[in-house]
Amino acid sequence: MLEVENLTHAYGDAPPVVSGIDLEVKPGELVSIVGPSGCGKSTLLRCIAGLQAPTGGRVRLDGKPVDRVPGNLAVVFQDYSRSLFPWMSVRDNVALPLRRRGMNRAQRQENALKALESVGLPGAAAKYPWQLSGGMQQRVAIARALAYGPKFLIMDEPFGSVDAQTREDLEDLVLRVRGNSGMTILLVTHDIDESVYVGDRVVVLSKGPARVRADLSVELPTARDQITTRELPEFVHLRAEVGRLVRGREAADEPKS
Amino acid sequence: MTVITGDHPAERPTGVPGLRILTGGVTRLWLVALLVGCWEIIARIKQDAYFPPPSTIVRVFHELWFSGPATHLFLTDKALDDFQPSFVNLSCGWALAAVVGLALGVLLGRSGVAREILDPVLQFGRAIPPPTLIPFFIVVFDFGAQMQISTIAFGVIWPVLLNTADGVRTVEKLQLETAEVFGITGATQLLRITLPAAAPKIFAGLRVSLGFALVLMVISELIGSTTGIGAHLISSQQGMELPEMWAGIVLLGILGCLFNAVFALVERRFLSWHSNARGLDS
Numbered sequence: 060m061l062e063v064e065n066l067t068h069a070y071g072d073a074p075p076v077v078s079g080i081d082l083e084v085k086p087g088e089l090v091s092i093v094g095p096s097g098c099g100k101s102t103l104l105r106c107i108a109g110l111q112a113p114t115g116g117r118v119r120l121d122g123k124p125v126d127r128v129p130g131n132l133a134v135v136f137q138d139y140s141r142s143l144f145p146w147m148s149v150r151d152n153v154a155l156p157l158r159r160r161g162m163n164r165a166q167r168q169e170n171a172l173k174a175l176e177s178v179g180l181p182g183a184a185a186k187y188p189w190q191l192s193g194g195m196q197q198r199v200a201i202a203r204a205l206a207y208g209p210k211f212l213i214m215d216e217p218f219g220s221v222d223a224q225t226r227e228d229l230e231d232l233v234l235r236v237r238g239n240s241g242m243t244i245l246l247v248t249h250d251i252d253e254s255v256y257v258g259d260r261v262v263v264l265s266k267g268p269a270r271v272r273a274d275l276s277v278e279l280p281t282a283r284d285q286i287t288t289r290e291l292p293e294f295v296h297l298r299a300e301v302g303r304l305v306r307g308r309e310a311a312d313e314p315k316s
Numbered sequence: 317m318t319v320i321t322g323d324h325p326a327e328r329p330t331g332v333p334g335l336r337i338l339t340g341g342v343t344r345l346w347l348v349a350l351l352v353g354c355w356e357i358i359a360r361i362k363q364d365a366y367f368p369p370p371s372t373i374v375r376v377f378h379e380l381w382f383s384g385p386a387t388h389l390f391l392t393d394k395a396l397d398d399f400q401p402s403f404v405n406l407s408c409g410w411a412l413a414a415v416v417g418l419a420l421g422v423l424l425g426r427s428g429v430a431r432e433i434l435d436p437v438l439q440f441g442r443a444i445p446p447p448t449l450i451p452f453f454i455v456v457f458d459f460g461a462q463m464q465i466s467t468i469a470f471g472v473i474w475p476v477l478l479n480t481a482d483g484v485r486t487v488e489k490l491q492l493e494t495a496e497v498f499g500i501t502g503a504t505q506l507l508r509i510t511l512p513a514a515a516p517k518i519f520a521g522l523r524v525s526l527g528f529a530l531v532l533m534v535i536s537e538l539i540g541s542t543t544g545i546g547a548h549l550i551s552s553q554q555g556m557e558l559p560e561m562w563a564g565i566v567l568l569g570i571l572g573c574l575f576n577a578v579f580a581l582v583e584r585r586f587l588s589w590h591s592n593a594r595g596l597d598s
Contacts, residue, residue, distance in 0.1 A: 189592065
């Protein structure tokens with residue numbers, strides 16, 4: 060589905076922020092990318108999404124090189140308040156991208172309502188984004204991506220700006236959406252627990268420049284639950300491993316008993 | 317570039333609505349009433365021909381323009397003669413400036429190259445006081461509506477143009493990237509994303525230029541016209557009809573307020589999302 064080969068990006072003459080990244084995502088997979096803050100995760104995502112041309116390496120989606128944003132890809136950004144358009148109702152926000160799918164107005168509206176229902180916001184259609192809470196706004200952004208019907212969904216720290224309870228709800232929403240739609244998802248986060256909880260695989264990046272430090276398979280049952288999954292020994296073990304990789308070897312070796 | 321921002325703090329009135337309007341009206345208008353009252357008394361005592369009492373001005377105002385038949389909405393023939401050319405020139409000049417300013421502003425806001433090439437020209441054009449171009453427009457168009465419309469359009473295009481350019485240039489990057497991700501490009505992007513995002517600044521520019529337009533309308537009529545409210549001012553001044561002249565001044569003040577009020581209504585209709593979203597943020 061997605062093949063990233065030796066991806067490198069530098070801004071101007073500065074040292075590269077992303078260096079030699081190889082990554083493959085198979086159809087239907089949900090891959091978490093986790094790394095310390097400011098490690099170049101966003102740059103990596105922007106290059107994969109076609110929002111930015113990398114200075115080196117190749118990105119292919121469905122076998123085709125990505126040189127601009129492909130039609131079968133959608134992005135959910137962290138900053139929902141800017142990514143949703145405040146001058147449009149929630150329904151119009153979700154419906155607008157469907158123009159590209161060649162639907163007429165009635166079809167667009169109908170699909171938008173369906174998508175809003177599927178994220179648990181059937182009553183918010185006529186409201187404006189700024190009338191909703193942060194978690195609800197991010198649900199709208201997810202509904203917009205769902206209605207658009209991409210094969211590949213990129214989520215850039217989607218739950219970085221919401222409270223813990225909302226975050227858990229949204230994580231479960233993503234898992235449910237994935238189960239229903241079979242979409243391939245690449246989710247970037249700096250939250251170690253989250254990367255393990257939602258992922259089939261966790262790719263750990265190192266800091267400055269971003270490199271792939273480890274690619275771990277998550278051996279947890281597909282049906283996940285915020286309480287029981289998180290107390291499984293595999294979960295606890297994996298999150299510790301990811302934590303050590305993210306924090307760096309120095310930090311991990313430090314605690315002496 | 318000077319930019320007039322369209323920032324209004326959200327007003328959140330409290331209390332009983334009827335009472336609020338009443339007390340609001342009293343607190344806002346008592347000084348005006350006091351001043352008019354003083355003027356009336358002093359003018360009656362002094363009997364100065366240059367300063368007729370407000371009651372006289374109001375009477376003349378009514379006689380000149382609003383004593384017509386009910387079928388004409390009480391407008392007199394003179395009212396139609398005076399208002400119509402003024403209103404037509406003002407509307408045409410302002411609309412022309414708005415359309416051209418918007419189009420050029422979008423171009424300038426989108427293209428860094430266009431901005432670099434045109435900026436010196438624009439800065440110079442903006443620096444020219446618009447009335448100084450009246451002699452030129454008189455040469456080109458002779459006296460008449462064309463000259464007046466050109467004067468107004470040229471004079472008021474700058475706030476629209478510069479504010480549109482700034483608004484378009486400073487649309488949130490993430491909003492444009494979101495549009496790009498979802499394939500909202502070209503004309504759809506311009507109409508549904510860029511212009512609405514820039515609308516608060518565009519409206520601020522339009523509001524300023526509407527005020528300028530009224531000024532230039534009067535100036536162009538004072539200089540080169542036999543019709544319109546400005547021409548009425550000049551002819552009553554030349555005939556030493558001071559109450560008539562004062563009535564014209566009052567009329568222009570009322571027109572200014574009226575345009576502002578109508579514009580504010582339209583703006584509120586289109587930008588309610590903006591003031592509401594800001595109101596919730598703070």
